[in-house]
Amino acid sequence: MKVRPLAASAVALLAGLLTVSLTSVPAYAIEDGGVSAAAATASPGSVLEQAPAPGALAALGIAPADATATRVLYASTGVRGEATPVSGLVIVPKTPWRGPGERPLVAVSPGTQGLDDRCAASRLIESGRLNDGTWIKQFHTAGYAIAMTDYEGLGTPGDHPYADNVVLGHNALDVVRAARQLGVSVTAPVFLQGFSEGGGATAGALELAPSYAPELPIAGGHATAPTGDLTAIGVRRGPDVYRPLLLLAVGVLDDDAPASGCPPVGLPRGLTDPEAFGPTATATPEPPPTSRSRIEVPFAVTAAWADEIVPLRSVKEAAKQWCARGSRIVYSTSWAPSHLASGYEGGGQAVRFFGDVLRGKSFESTCDWLF
Incomplete structure (x- = not known):
């Protein structure tokens, strides 16, 4: 797998968004061969292959009697509008749902944790090192079904369109x-x-959703530190261990270099010496596709004062743009001390927010004071 580059100069900006995984990843249970041809004639969302994923349940501490976990390959819409296979994971509780109405489903879109196909979230979860596993467990405890995408090009053939929110939105x-x-x-x-x-x-x-998947009964959303304007992401100054992986991502290193893998596993000798690559230059990446169009359901957005990767100001600016289109935004700023810590705090906020939506709580938009 090679990440589809935004621009060669974006290397420095992508560095902080990769979270280190320290363990190897178990073999995948679904074969990738032949699925691209099957996806080409399948409608979006069609299941191409599926396999039990007991290792995911074990890593999350969920008993097999309490849920089923299934790895899936499904059809989605790719970066050029073509049908493409994408992998993911679906967890469905077996225990009775005790909330109002039917058991809800949460579509979890994971944060970046590596460049190689082995770092796809549905594979990485079995190592116990998937950050998103913490809030997946919270959703399961609350009784929700869960569907998580790996995104195009992570776990399947082809390039990963990093931070392309249109393509990743299709995948979700x-x-x-x-x-x-x-x-x-x-x-x-x-x-x-x-x-x-x-x-x-x-x-x-x-x-x-209203145009691409109008049949889905979407009730609400929650995003913590959403990426949207990569030009606002803080430039990492000075050398760091991520640089060789990022050079691989934008094509400076050959695809066959053994730097592929979930960092720092698989780094070739010499590439762990960041001085070999010189100082990080200030970058001006291409902005990822985003429309900032109206969102029709309650949408909670949170950012951390101390986020060193996705600045508070960039998240608030995105929220203002959604507000300007008539969206109902519930914005909050957290005191989490870092980017990653904001994710853990945000997972708990999402569980509470979705519970309030299900109970019919009325939400006051924060758009007035954002302006």
Whole structure:
């Protein structure tokens, strides 16, 4: 897998969005071969292949008697508008739902954790090192079904369109369609949640849903530190261990270099010496596709004062743009001490927010004071 570059100069800006995974990843249970041809004639959300994922349940501390976990390959809409296979994970509780109405589904869009296909979230979760696993467990405890996308090009052939919120939004919506073929009711309310790159994917999905997936009964969304304007992401000054992986991502290193993998596993000798690559230059990346169109459901957006990766000001600016289109934004600023810490705090906020939506709580938009 090679990340589809935004621009060669974007290397420095992408560095902080990669979270280190320290363990190897178990073999994948679904074969990728031949699925591209099958996806070409399949409608978005169609399940192409599926396999049990007991390792995911074990890593999350969920008993097999309490839920089923299924890895899926499903069809989605790719970066050029073509049909493409995308992998993901669906977890459906077996225990009775005790909330109002039908058991809801949460579509989790994960944050970035590596460049190699082995770093795809549905694979990485079995190592116990998937950051998003913490809030996935919270959603399961609350009784929700969960559908998580790996995104185009992560776990499947082809390039990963990093932070392209249109493509990632398609992927997030289509994993919901796939989950509805795996035991989730087609009339159950759907929520969308994501952190960092996943926050951008969630926003993209909410914007696209009325036209791309109008049949989905989406009830609300929650995004923590959503990526949208990469030009606002703080430039990392000075050398760091991420640089060789980022050089691989934008094509400076050959695809066959053994630097591929979940960092720092698989770094070739010499590439762990960041001085070999010189100082990080100030970058001006191309902005990712985003429309900032109206979002039709309650959408909670949170950012941290101390976020060193996705600045508070960039998240507030995105929220203002959604407000200007008539969206109902519930914005909050957290005291989390870092980017990653904001994700853990945001996962708990999402569980509470979705519960309030299900109970019919009325939300006051924060758009007035954002302006």
